[in-house]
Amino acid sequence: MSVLNDYYAALERLKANKPEVLPKGSAINNDTVAMEAGRKRGSIKKSRHAALIEAIEQAAQAAGQNVLSPAQQIEQAKTKTKAVKSDYDQLKKDYEKLLEKCNALLLENFELKQKTHL
Template sequence: MSVLSEYYAALERLKANKPIILPKGSAINNDTVAMEAGRKRGSIKKSRHAALIEAIEQAAQATGQNVPSPAQRIEQAKTKTKAVKSDYEQLKEDYEKLLEKVNSLLLENFELKQKRI
């Protein structure tokens, strides 16, 4: 059996929700088709398997899975980046406040020990 026919067989199993290697209900995309065919993630390349990639995208759309366009992926990445930056800034601010509190407590502890001696 050729590699290409193994990929198509794996795609058909995923469309029928009867995978052999992956868990049932797995998303249909290039990586899952490759893994279901017994290959490594990322082994389906646009330069070699353009027709297969088109079939995978059609199958994903037919099963109700959204395959975002490159522009949509960029927007999603930008949104995610903004959210992560916002979370980072909040964590940084919280860290600074806690650091001030710890330093204040250390100073107070030091001063109390000095009075006791």
């Protein structure tokens, strides 16, 4: 059996959720197909296996797995970073307001204690 046939057989086993090497429910991607075929992670290269990679991506999408390109992953990370930064800025503003309230209450408490002790 050729290497390419091994990869396609491994892909079919993963699609059927009946892997022989990996645990059931493993994600369908280039690395898992390679490992299921008895090869090392990263052995499926775009330059040599373009059709196989396309088949893997289609199988992953059909299985409902989110397959994002590197550019999409970067864009998603940027969006997450912006959201986290926005949340952080809002929390910082809320913290400053609460700190002001706390200081005002401490001052008022101090002044009331001074009046009662006279």
